[in-house]
Amino acid sequence: MSSESSKTENVNKDICNFLLELGNYERDYNRDIHRYNAYRKAAASIAKHPTRISSEKEARQLYGVGVKISQKIGIFLRTGTHPQLEEIRKSDKNNVIKELTRVFGIGPAKADILYKKGIRSIDDLKDHKDLLTSHQIIGLKYFDDFEKRIPRSEIKQIEAKIRKISKKRDNNYNLIICGSYRRGAETCGDIDGLLTHNKFTSNKPTDKNYLNIVIQELVKINLITDTLSLGFSKFMGVCQFRKNLPYRRIDLRLIPKDQYYCGILYFTGSDIFNQNMRAHALEKGYTLNEYSLRPVSKNGVPGKPVRISSEKQIFDILNYPYKKPSERDN
Incomplete structure (x- = not known):
């Protein structure tokens, strides 16, 4: 294993998955966002730990891991499971x-x-x-079709088709497919695209519906088959690349040009990677989200957005080691 890959591998991935499953249960079934966030915070901290956690005591020493969660980790390490997890799965x-x-x-x-x-x-x-x-x-x-994974090669063709159609309509459009596809996955559950237009910025209001213009063109060529929702900045729907292929879930989001690279970073993921990077940004005196990177004053007030011209620039400003999209699953 290369030194680069050893730095990016999450050696505690099973513990993280265990905590995320408990967290999702709290969010989805108990509506307990506080516990959900606590589990996610602990999982993000553990994902950053460079060595294998071997005990409850070691887990407790990590930032974001409380007494109760560390106790559950201890049981998980000893047994490979947890009574609460087994109860959830058997219900x-x-x-x-x-x-x-x-x-x-x-x-x-x-x-x-x-x-x-x-x-x-x-x-x-x-x-x-x-x-x-x-x-x-x-x-x-479309339940059966939506259950099928989408091959990377198919998403690549859909991306090329949307890019070609949008640029034919107006060469100022730019498109990128994010999510696990951009992280290099061979198959994906859905298609998550970001669209921008060079003349559309957050400080220049417009009544021109740049997203709807593209969606109309995609409907005309029968790539978009169903619309679930369509607003000014987000489309959710169904697409089919060819008649002999399954129907696929697709989301397209319009982002102002000045927010494009923060959006690409955020929507590429993974969730844990985003949490770790946002936490690092705060340590460096910035706040980072899908819209912008802003310096934070001593009294906690965010300043004006930093002008960003590339995704890598965000890493450089924060002095955060650059990770290629394929290295961001942890």
Whole structure:
């Protein structure tokens, strides 16, 4: 293993996944955002730890890892699991809700309502479409296709098609597909694209709907088949590259040119990488999000956004070792 790869490998990934699963449960089923954030904070801290955690005591010494979470980590290290995790996985209600939320548009709250109405499976849903919204019906209609992973080669062709169509309409458009695709994944669950236009900036209001213009062109060529939602800055829908291929979930987000590189960084992910980088930014006296990088005054007030001309510039300003997208899964 090279020295570079050893620096980026998360040797505690199983612990992080364990904590994130508990955190997602707290968010989705108990609506406890405080505990959800605590688990995520601990997972982010552990992901940065360069060596394998071997004990509860060692975990407790890390920033963001409290007593209760460190105790759970100790049990996980000794047994490879945790009673709370096993209880979650065995619960009939939790398993039903987990299955129902596989349908796009159905979140835990809606799944809980459906469970109380006697729905126990995807097949049950097909017989009770009257309980669903129009978006959820689309999710159910394409359920089998949405479950299929999208090959990298197909996303690459879709990206090229959208870029070609948008630039043909107006050469000032720029497009990039982010998410796990940009991190180098061979298959992805959906397509997450960022669109910008050189004449669209955050400090120059416009009534020109740059996103809608592109969506209309993509509908004309039958690449976009269904619209779930379309606003000024975000499109959610369904696409199909060729008739013999599955229907795919696609999101396109319009971002002002001056926010483009912060947006690319944020929407490339991963979540844990973003958390670590935002925490580092605060240590360096900046606040970083999908919109901007801003210096923070001594009294905690963010200043004007730093003018950013590349993604790497953000790393340089923060004195944060640059990681290629393929190195950002941890």
